[in-house]
Amino acid sequence: MAKKTYKIKIDPLTGVHIGTGEELTFLDYKVIKTNSGNKVYVKFSSDQILSRLIDEGRDLSAFYAASDNRNMKAVQNFFHKNIGKKDIEYPCDVTSSFYDLYEKNKTKDPIENAARVLQMYRPADSKHPVIPGSSLKGAIRTAVLNNILCNLNDDEYDREFDIFEKEKNKNNSDKYEKKLQQKILKYCNEKDDPFRSVSIADTSFEAKNTQLVGLLKNISSSNNVIKSIPKLQIQAEIIRGCLIGGSAEAETSISIDESLTQSKLTGNNNKNGFEIKTRISMTDIAKACNHFFWNEFEAEYNKFYKDVDESVDIIVHLKKQLEEASKDTNSFIVRVGRWSQVEFVTFEDNFRDPKVPQTRAQKRACGTTRTVFDYDGQYLPLGWCKCTVIN
Template structure:
């Protein structure tokens, strides 16, 4: 009897775009889009980025009533401040040109259906590490996908007659799972023997963690009118989502452990026949998901939806992995949003509630339970796109025992990965160049603002000091100070006028000073007069002698 764990290292390759929902969105008040980048920022970063006047403007907006109009004003405000926010952004994600254009067209704008516009500017976030902002494949998502495959295996997959497999009327999902897995409480659930942690992104930090795409809804079968195919109403559905990009070889690594109970049997333990080996687990996943993928490829291909380059890459990967599939050392899974009801329900008991539209007689919405959906969600670059689309959610899982190493990734697919890395590096270089340019511009602006503030403060201090000094001066002293200030103003303006206001003020003081000023003030005026004429120049010869005589008279009075 052996007890313990068998532990497997997992390498996970996203084969198609993945969106693992968090219930959180990038709100249009938390990001700006510039060029091909979405720049996400926190409130703290926004406050750092905004100058005092802009913060006051934002506070004025936020003090308004909490209405749709306020949300639009806040959106528009951040959009206008984009060049200040971009250098302070904490996270940058590539976006499609079409999404950038839609953002520019709609942000902060008025529309007939305003709430729809606001909702369409929300971008659904994928699961990620809060510190690094790198994406994560949650162990719960991976384990949930494995659980579905094992439930299908226990239920007989597609091999049992419908009357045996069919879910009883009004039966609920959890009781049905308990019946298949034969448990009444958690300890008896065989999945508790399967331990699977989060799979971390192990790519270099300079690579792109996520990207922004459209999720669009397309009909599985053509909708025709008068013999011509038309777009169905459902095809107007679209969402903007953050995705893990596809075809990143072994981008994620995780660990799976299977608890081994040997021959131990107790009522509270899972049944022995429901204690799976890794090989049985891999076989169940492959048996459940591979037919779904093949059927989807065939169906989407027949509708000309599929991206041909992506389809060729999938075929190349599947062919290269056939030996590992056969050895039960690799398997397919489907995880995340838009995986399709067929990937999360069991063969033979699948019953999907389909909206059949309005009943002409009653006007009420009709629903019908069907074994397949009528539409499929696909990753797109444009909301009107009907070609070059990619399904969501597919991953390849490779496994080796914890003390073994993975084989080399196939050469052709490595080259594809290198091409993608080169494109990512080019995008990131462009983003960093843009941020650097804006950062330098803002730093220069802040330096100018700081210099202006310091100059204003210095001027205020000097004016205060001058006012305090003037308060202690006599009337003659204040007139002398006013004349000095005028001389300084002309110097700063590089103004030299022999017959200007400065010269006229000086001449007006000569007579008054000789008649009534104290000696010390007369001497000060004489010195200041020579300084003034030294700057603006002496008048013509006759006037020059007159002014020199007036200055001399001031000095004689001062020395008398």
């Protein structure tokens, strides 16, 4: 059996955030104005600043005094004053709403204020943002699983749904979901999982004009108006898609080793001694992604964004691009990264049992809000990418 490798072009349409789990404060970043008047967020290394100043024989008494007194505002001012080009790890563009909040908070204590920024994943010593192959593979796996589930005959589907409902009532839905995946993909343990045959390389994007820092908001929709829920205040670095002024595009590869979709039989059940398990092809992947992600997007669009005010006009353009890509035989759509919403990372609605907080022993309602990126007053969901098979 051959190992087939496909070259894939990835075009982020909206923002994409693959997090590191790290939060950055004013002790890690600064927004500077360039000679042309542009505002640029720069992530700097405080260790590099100190090392450079020591090598230059500079006076560090101000830094030591601020540290001894635990005066974090003075420590911040020291680093911001002494940033050099070699101390900058990477730059990002900023939204106007992020900059306004930055100006409001920069005089406050850097540890206590609301200026924390969620950092985006980049390999060590690199300025280039990356979508890991594992993130793309996870999105593809979700789509393929849902596609097979939806194509079960009515009796099989109803039987599995009855089992799911019983396990859900026993709070065993997580364990059942694992069993359901094994049934659908026809494997008994992880080493026989057909997705072992699929490997996807990391996608690395150029640093220039591909990174943006901005605010995220939690919204709800009612009476044709988007309402922002003020409790949520998140600031994050994202890969900047084409709908928000970016030029991020890059290539990756998807390899499928068909030899891993066969297992050796102990008996003589067929003449070759092999059992054919679930096979995954590039055609299957594209078809499953376009079916699953488009259906879920359309449901989200109709529930939250259709016929509402001008704050979501940009989503109309997203809808058009996703619809065109999902109908192109050489393309498929995916949603990856944080804030992709539970509907896009789990089984379809009938088999979905998201874990939500409880209030007074009752679960909160799920799926009533969306987390979106605030692009200068326009709200846009995160994570959407177009993938084009080049060869």
